[in-house]
Amino acid sequence: MKKWGLKRKFITFFLALMIPILFVSLLIYYQTNVALKNQAIEEATERLSRNEQNLLTVFSTVEAMSSYMIYDRNFRKIFISQKDEMYQPDYQEAMEVIKGYFTFQLISNPYINSILLEGRDGHLVKHGEPVTGNEQELDKVAKEAKGSPVWSNPYQVKSDWNEDKYVISLTRIINDMNNISEQIGIVRIRLDQAELYNQIEVRSQQSDYFIVSDKGEVILHPDVDLVGKQFPDSGLIKWIVDGVEKSYSYQDGESHLVVVKNQLTNTNWFSVTAIDEDKLAEDLTEVRALIGFLIGILFLAGLLFFTFFYHSNIKRILELTKQTKQVETGNLTASVHVDSNDEIGKLGYRFNKMVKTIQKHIDTEYRLKIKQKESELKVLQNQINPHFLYNTLDMIRWNARLENAPETSQLIERLSKIFRMNLNNGKSLVKFEEEVEYSQAYLELQKKRLGEKLDYQLVMEEQLKGYYVMKQMIQPLIENSIQHGFKNLPRQGIIRIHCYRDENQAVIDVIDNGWGFNEHKKNGELRAGYALKNLNDRISIVFGKLYGLTILDSDEGAFLRMILPLLNEDKSKELGD
Structure with missing residues (x-):
């Protein structure tokens, strides 16, 4: 055996390992079959x-x-x-x-x-x-x-x-x-x-x-x-x-x-x-599969073991040469896997250390330049901020008053309020009274645009004060009534909004005297389109399937009911505000 080549020795070792394993596996399968039959x-x-x-x-x-x-x-x-x-x-x-x-x-x-x-x-x-x-x-x-x-x-x-x-x-x-x-x-x-x-x-x-x-x-x-x-x-x-x-x-x-x-x-x-x-x-199917799996794993492990021992030294040198060429092309992420402490392993370790040192020097200078550019960009971005927009709208409102245009001033004030609440310092939750105030400002702007074609009633019960709601919950429902329910309506469109508490839930009813859902379906239109679907999905994702939008029967027009959980200040903080 001393005169045998390394490859022959490894093959002999592999067979000497696998043949007993195969024999024992077959014996286990036979004994299992007999035991199951008995x-x-x-x-x-x-x-x-x-x-x-x-x-x-x-x-x-x-x-x-x-x-x-x-x-x-x-x-x-x-x-x-x-x-x-x-x-x-x-x-x-x-x-x-x-x-x-x-x-x-x-x-x-x-x-x-x-x-x-x-x-x-x-x-x-x-x-x-x-x-x-x-x-x-x-x-x-x-x-x-x-x-x-x-x-x-x-x-x-x-x-x-x-x-x-x-x-x-x-x-x-x-x-x-x-x-x-x-x-x-x-x-x-x-x-x-x-x-x-x-x-x-x-x-x-x-x-x-x-x-x-x-x-x-x-x-x-x-x-x-x-x-x-x-x-x-x-x-x-x-x-x-x-x-x-x-x-x-x-x-x-x-x-x-x-x-x-x-x-x-x-x-x-x-x-x-x-x-x-x-x-x-059939009851032995799992046993056969397990034995076959184990034999396959052992065979594969033996084959990998043989291949590793036969090629490990040459492959490590080839890998080191390959990574050196990568460094020559400018790829400083190149590295060699070191898993031994022999001469090849030490050479790979020093190669990795050399590449990291070069990369560290280059990265230091590169990052300094990036930080400098980022600082310059941040200065430019901070020159325009929400306060500038608020102040500009406020300046235009006062200018309208000085020019004796109070109605224009009032409209600008409402638009400024909508814009300010829309940003809300990045928060997604507002108090119910703020949401109602935002919706009223939006309705007043729409009423100014539509004139006598639009009228509304907006009521919020005192029981909801101090509770929180996701911002812009009511406005999509109002917009749905105006855009779809009042389109080509031969009479004045009226929207009634009622916000109230029902046990541990907040309920928002939006009722209009428009065409209604059934009428639009007859005309081939889908009134409850993507806006309402996205709003309902948004509520379901945040609060669960128990909450969302429901279409109720109405003698005239459309009746939408939104059900939300009651959120106090502590719960609003848990949601990230």
């Missing part, structure tokens, strides 16, 4: 036990019902009565009690399809879904049982309500309590196969559950078409009846299944769970 078999066995207990509970409940009929005097009355006694009061009273009992049982146990009683003289009492079927053989077997309950395999009956269905029934001979050899009636309780399956089955996405007899006849199955017929796989039935293994694997079409069975207590029925191995494999 876990699924254990869960399936528990599932069979739970379902068996559920089924036995159902059978016990139904048998208890039939036993109750032996001892209850109302049932005995029905069984021993003759047909000509059916209309007597005591018979009718017993029948009412029995009907109530049957109704309670059908409601409490939805798997019970119907109940049939046959009296000693052959008269019938039926309750539940009206069905008919070939049940003579069941009566024969029940008579041979001499009063013991007899359960049937599934058989098909015709329903007067719905389509034909399969039922499993309990048939029992009722004997006289005083003479147990004397038959006084027959009871048959039919169970709906589909409802019974839903009652006892604990659903699973990975497996199917069904019950078959020792003859291979399907007793319960999620596929109703198989109920009452021979199970199509005779090999599986043979294992179910005779097999001693814990589980059985077989192929069903394209599916690979693992089957677990259990014989129901005191019956010739077997409960079976068929686990789909393909669905189990």
Whole structure:
């Protein structure tokens, strides 16, 4: 190995590292697969036990019902009565009690399809879904049982309500309590196969559950078409009846299944769970992905490690040469990554220090020149400031007064007020009374421009004084009414503005007698355009979706309502003012 080249050594080291990792990863995957399969078999066995207990509970409940009929005097009355006694009061009273009992049982146990009683003289009492079927053989077997309950395999009956269905029934001979050899009636309780399956089955996405007899006849199955017929796989039935293994694997079409069975207590029925191995494999998808990811990362890390060791020295020299050329072109941001203390690393460190020293000297002189230019520009900018504009407007207002033009002076004063409040020292919040004052100044200017075409009413309740509001909230609503609501209006436009408090909210109602929103929509115009949308978005962004603009119904014109939060001085400071 001493005579090997460095490249060969690195390749050998890389393979020696990766092969064991790959082997261990595959072993982990295999063991995980086996463990998951065993876990699924254990869960399936528990599932069979739970379902068996559920089924036995159902059978016990139904048998208890039939036993109750032996001892209850109302049932005995029905069984021993003759047909000509059916209309007597005591018979009718017993029948009412029995009907109530049957109704309670059908409601409490939805798997019970119907109940049939046959009296000693052959008269019938039926309750539940009206069905008919070939049940003579069941009566024969029940008579041979001499009063013991007899359960049937599934058989098909015709329903007067719905389509034909399969039922499993309990048939029992009722004997006289005083003479147990004397038959006084027959009871048959039919169970709906589909409802019974839903009652006892604990659903699973990975497996199917069904019950078959020792003859291979399907007793319960999620596929109703198989109920009452021979199970199509005779090999599986043979294992179910005779097999001693814990589980059985077989192929069903394209599916690979693992089957677990259990014989129901005191019956010739077997409960079976068929686990789909393909669905189990889906649970290993994340494991496979994780193992593949780890192998890929390790392979990539090994490859990078090999490449780094093989090329590190040469690449560092090439990088130093490249950055030196960058400095030659005037790029003083060039630098070399230094990650070692060898000779190449020290050379890179001194190169970086040299470039930084050169850059520092150049930057010092350059920044001094920039600061000098910025100072000159700031002096020029400060020569014109808002105070100059305020003072100029004030000078023009006084000049108008001296020229005996008070109305012009008043208009200039209002414009100056609007301009001053618009700037507001850079603040976004103003007091409500200042916002109303600003809106009134704007309305007066518009009224001067429009003359008799515009009139307004502006009211702010005292409860809002001292609270804050975002500036320029009311003015866009006024502008919307003037520009859209009063355009080509054949009468005087009137705007009514009402600002008031509603619990913890500030409400601004703006009502006009203009065209209204519906009228403009008829004319193909969109009155509530970008201005109102932007205003609503502005409110929602700052305060949340609970606040904003709402269009309300109005008999004449438009009705806009703005809902804002009540902001005291502390809350206004929290918002940045």
